[in-house]
Amino acid sequence: MTDTPIKTHRDGHVLEVTLDRPKANAIDLATSRIMGEVFTAFRDDPDLRVAIITGAGEKFFCPGWDLKAAADGDAVDGDYGLGGFGGLQELRGLNKPVIAAVNGICCGGGLELALSADIILAADHASFALPEIRSGTVADAASIKLPKRIPYHIAMEMLFTGRWLDADEAARWGLINHIHPAADLMAEARRMAALIASGPPLVNAAIKEIVREAEDMKFQDAMNRITKSQFATVERLYRSEDQLEGARAFAEKRDPVWKGK
Known part of the structure; x- marks a missing residue:
């Protein structure tokens, strides 16, 4: 795909999916539906074994829901498409590994998207938060997933206060697997994907x-x-x-x- 907010690239058994919506890679309803189609096709393609999800640019992985689109009429309870928000969170039968390569700011629904992956790699400048509390809404998927992934009290602090974690703290609490220099992030994600794809x-x-x-x-x-x-x-x-x-x-x-x- 070229003229879409989602860019894909196949390399052998690995599919790379890049969220590319300047300026911040936020997800609106149309983008979520495209992502659902992409990940459904990945699920159903017997030649694909591993996917990598990342963001374009060096500043943002994904801040989640596009509030500007919401102001223009995108309903927060609208049609997200197959797999729910971002195409991964509720995609049934996805029995293939997914790696999130977090290349920058990862917050709100973007963090929920990363939590839908099986392995999370992060650039050394990446940061993580659930700021929904500050806009008077709930990080619903994160409220379900995060307390099961990291210590309960840390998860609840993030949910109740919206505070940010840098990459080092995220790794300390087990939110992410590994930290890499930003210039090496995708090479390391591809190395990990190739290792997994070489397995049964x-x-x-x-x-x-x-x-x-x-x-x-x-x-x-x-x-x-x-x-x-x-x-x-x-x-x-x-x-x-x-x-x-x-x-x-x-x-x-x-x-x-x-x-x-």
């Missing part, structure tokens, strides 16, 4: 489904679902050519060739 895609899918579905389950209940063949991705993995390939490669002392079949 059916195992990655099983990991995603188990983690997602078991989040609010007791351990034994989740294990029972696995043993009773109630996770589709796990059953597909156990009956796959790749399962046999892994064992054969080990026995033959060679690198496995994963086909996702």
